Amino acid sequence: MPGQVGIVGVPPLVIIEEIQRRGDLIIDLDEPQVQAPMDLSASRIPRVYCAILRTVVLNCMHLRLDRLYIDVGPGKCDCALHVAEILADMLPIPVIRTRNQDTRSFGHPLCTADMPLVEKFTRITRGVQSAAPYPDLDACQPVCGFWGVPPRDFSLLSLFPPTTHIFGWTRCMENKTPADLALEQHFDPAIPTVFFSQSFCAKSALAQHLAAKHPRAVAIDCDVTAGSSTRAKIEAFLELSGIEPQRGGAD
Amino acid sequence: MLLADFGTSYCKIVDTTSDRAPRIMATRELQRSFCADLATGHNAARRSKKSINELTALARGGRRLINRGDFVLLDCGSRDIKFIRFEDGEVADMGWNAECGASMGFTIELLAAYYRLDYSAIPVPETGFSITCGVLGMSHIFDSVVMGASETEAVAKFVRGIALNAYRFAREPKELYLSGGLCDNPLFVASFPCQVNPLGRFVLLEGLQTTLEKNCLDP
Numbered sequence: 001m002p003g004q005v006g007i008v009g010v011p012p013l014v015i016i017e018e019i020q021r022r023g024d025l026i027i028d029l030d031e032p033q034v035q036a037p038m039d040l041s042a043s044r045i046p047r048v049y050c051a052i053l054r055t056v057v058l059n060c061m062h063l064r065l066d067r068l069y070i071d072v073g074p075g076k077c078d079c080a081l082h083v084a085e086i087l088a089d090m091l092p093i094p095v096i097r098t099r100n101q102d103t104r105s106f107g108h109p110l111c112t113a114d115m116p117l118v119e120k121f122t123r124i125t126r127g128v129q130s131a132a133p134y135p136d137l138d139a140c141q142p143v144c145g146f147w148g149v150p151p152r153d154f155s156l157l158s159l160f161p162p163t164t165h166i167f168g169w170t171r172c173m174e175n176k177t178p179a180d181l182a183l184e185q186h187f188d189p190a191i192p193t194v195f196f197s198q199s200f201c202a203k204s205a206l207a208q209h210l211a212a213k214h215p216r217a218v219a220i221d222c223d224v225t226a227g228s229s230t231r232a233k234i235e236a237f238l239e240l241s242g243i244e245p246q247r248g249g250a251d
Numbered sequence: 252m253l254l255a256d257f258g259t260s261y262c263k264i265v266d267t268t269s270d271r272a273p274r275i276m277a278t279r280e281l282q283r284s285f286c287a288d289l290a291t292g293h294n295a296a297r298r299s300k301k302s303i304n305e306l307t308a309l310a311r312g313g314r315r316l317i318n319r320g321d322f323v324l325l326d327c328g329s330r331d332i333k334f335i336r337f338e339d340g341e342v343a344d345m346g347w348n349a350e351c352g353a354s355m356g357f358t359i360e361l362l363a364a365y366y367r368l369d370y371s372a373i374p375v376p377e378t379g380f381s382i383t384c385g386v387l388g389m390s391h392i393f394d395s396v397v398m399g400a401s402e403t404e405a406v407a408k409f410v411r412g413i414a415l416n417a418y419r420f421a422r423e424p425k426e427l428y429l430s431g432g433l434c435d436n437p438l439f440v441a442s443f444p445c446q447v448n449p450l451g452r453f454v455l456l457e458g459l460q461t462t463l464e465k466n467c468l469d470p
Contacts, residue, residue, distance in 0.1 A: 218345055228293075229331065233347040236306030240335075240342040 004064065008056050009071030009080055010128050010178040012100040017131045019069075026129040027063065030055065030150075034062040038224055044086055050201050051152040051224040053083045057090075065093055073099030075178030077202055101179050107134060108174040111166035114140035117157040120166060121150050124174045134174075143243055145188055146170075148196030148207060156196075156226035159234050159245045165191065169203065185210060192216040192241035194234060199223040216241060252463060255285075255299060256308070256455040257292030260329035260357055261432060265456050267463065273453050289459050293330070303462055305455065306347055309430065310335045312458030316450055317428055325421045326430040326454065327439075329356040334421040348420055355413045356433055358385030362392070362409065366402045370410070370438040373403055379411030379442065388412060407438060414442035430454035 005019050006029045019026055027033060030052050039047070041058040060068070068091065072081040081097075088095040110120045110127075127134070142165040149169045151157065167187050172178045187193055187210060195211040197204035199221045211219035218237045222230045238245045256263040262281050265273035278294075290299035291308040313324040313335060325334045332355065336344040363370060380395075382388035388409050395405040421427055426446040433439045434449035 216343065229347065232304055233306065236304040236310075236347070237345060239304060239307050240310055240345065 003066035006060065006063065006065045006068040007071075007128070008053075008069070008083075009076035010100055010173055010176070011069040011071050011098045013102050013104070013131050013176060015069055015098060016129065020131065024066070027059075027065070028125060028128060029059045029063075029068070031125065032152075033059045036062055044090060045083065048200060050077075050079050050198050052149070052198055052201075053079050054224075055152060056083060057086065060087055060091060065091070067093055068095045069098055070095060071100045071178070072097045073101060073179060074181070075100040075172070079202070102177055103180070104176065106174070106176045108166075108171045109134050109137035109139070110174055111171045112139035112142070113137040114162050116162050117146065117160040117164050117166075118154050121154060121157055121170065124166070124170055125150050127174060140165075142188065142191050144238065144241065145191050145193035146196060147187055147193055147210065149198060149201070149203065151196060151222060151226070152198060152224055153222065153226045156222060156231060156234060159231065159238065160194075161243060161246060167193070168195075168207075187214055187217075189215055192237070192243070194237060195219040197221045252289065253287045254456055254459040254463065255287035255290040255292070255295070256453075256459070257287075257290055257294040257298055258329055258432075259293055260360070261452075262292075263453055263456055265453075265460075267460070273456055275452065289463055291455050291459060303459070306333055306335065306345060308455040308458030308462070309333055310337075310342055310345075310458065311461040312430070312454035312456070313337070313428065313450075314340075315457045315461050316454060323421055323424040323427045324430060324450075324454070325417060325427050327356055327417055327433040328431050329360070332417050332420055334427075336422070336424070344422065346420060355385045355388075355417070356431065358388065359410060359413065359433065359436065359439065362406050366406060368403060368406055370436045373407050373410075373438050375438060375441045376404065376407045376411055378408065379413075379415055380408045382409065382412040382416060385413075410436070410438050411442040414439050415444065418443050418445060 003024045005024045006027050008029050032055055038054055041054045045054055045057045070084045072084050084097050110124050140163045143161055143163045145165050145167055147168040169184050172180050172183050193214055195207040195217055197207040204221055208219045211217040220233055235245045252267040254265050260278055261275050262278050263273055263275055287299040289301050291303050291305050295302035309326050320340045321338050323336045333347045380391040392405045392409050396402055429447050429449045432452055434451050440447050440449055
């Protein structure tokens with residue numbers, strides 16, 4: 001009988017292939033999977049902490065899983081390394097730590113495609129559950145860039161035009177090489193770029209550092225949900241860069 | 252046309268059909284039914300027929316008031332701080348600190364009322380507190396007073412710390428233009444370790460005026 005397997009971060013390809021061979025269902029615990037207040041996780045993990053990992057803990061408190069893979073290597077973060085300890089104590093199932101250092105490039109056609117940014121991120125994060133190669137997609141001429149991890153709140157992505165190119169860890173994610181620091185640091189200096197990080201994430205240092213090197217950039221961070229100030233900041237940056245922000249988003 | 256900058260604590264309003272100077276009123280005293288034609292600020296979308304982003308208004312206002320291609324404009328509001336850096340007449344950098352740098356202006360005003368202080372009569376202290384926001388900064392004041400400092404001295408260090416924080420947020424320029432209510436606070440202005448050119452409280456209204464003219468020219 002197929003089981004339910006939770007994943008945190010991007011486990012090595014060999015693990016994804018194994019899960020698929022067994023016919024198990026993969027649940028991406030980095031994304032909200034349950035309708036429950038985030039504060040419920042405060043008994044297990046500090047409130048002032050990465051919202052992605054708080055979401056992982058919240059999901060684990062409510063879902064019935066048979067097994068959990070959590071990447072704790074250079075392709076994820078030290079916070080995941082520590083949260084793995086919490087999950088191992090908390091859950092009556094195997095919590096398997098992985099260190100994804102895959103180097104086989106799958107390419108990143110979605111990152112450069114002409115497609116609503118929310119759709120691109122949805123497909124990229126869903127792509128973690130598959131070991132299949134990507135179909136070809138034409139790269140578009142970019143008007144701006146988004147650098148960073150997939151945000152906890154996708155609604156902030158709705159402000160960007162479909163010709164936004166994706167950089168940073170999300171590009172590594174699509175490429176299936178999450179520990180590729182050189183690829184993570186790549187950006188296009190010719191296009192205005194938003195350098196995004198989750199609040200309280202170690203990657204915020206890299207986001208600020210790269211934004212300072214980029215000639216037209218802004219670094220922003222966001223916790224659980226994108227508040228009006230975060231949205232306004234992105235809107236202003238796009239507007240002042242000569243790009244009309246999309247108005248169809250949440251809020 | 253009624254233009255309004257709806258700040259968290261104060262609203263700045265001007266009627267473009269009249270020669271009268273812009274007026275400032277406490278946000279809590281604004282009539283609930285008041286509706287501007289064009290506005291910016293936290294409540295702009297709810298209280299106006301058309302609204303624009305605050306940072307956009309700041310950039311347009313700065314460009315209108317400052318006859319230079321390269322400059323840094325810092326707006327210190329009640330709740331947040333924002334800056335824009337222009338290079339060769341184009342926006343080269345910007346920032347908007349609404350979370351960790353929150354409530355600075357509001358706290359400075361609150362402290363003056365609570366301790367009955369006159370900021371124009373307080374000299375700049377030699378050192379300031381290292382603070383990240385109004386709320387955390389309050390703890391430094393209380394601790395300092397407990398350790399024997401006068402309330403005036405403690406608040407002055409707080410204000411200097413806030414100014415230094417804002418200066419660093421604006422990437423430590425040699426010279427900056429200052430916008431917002433804190434332009435009227437001599438202690439705050441003098442606490443910056445760089446040349447400061449205060450522009451007053453109506454920079455965002457100037458940005459609205461530019462928007463209005465641009466829209467009139469390009470209907």
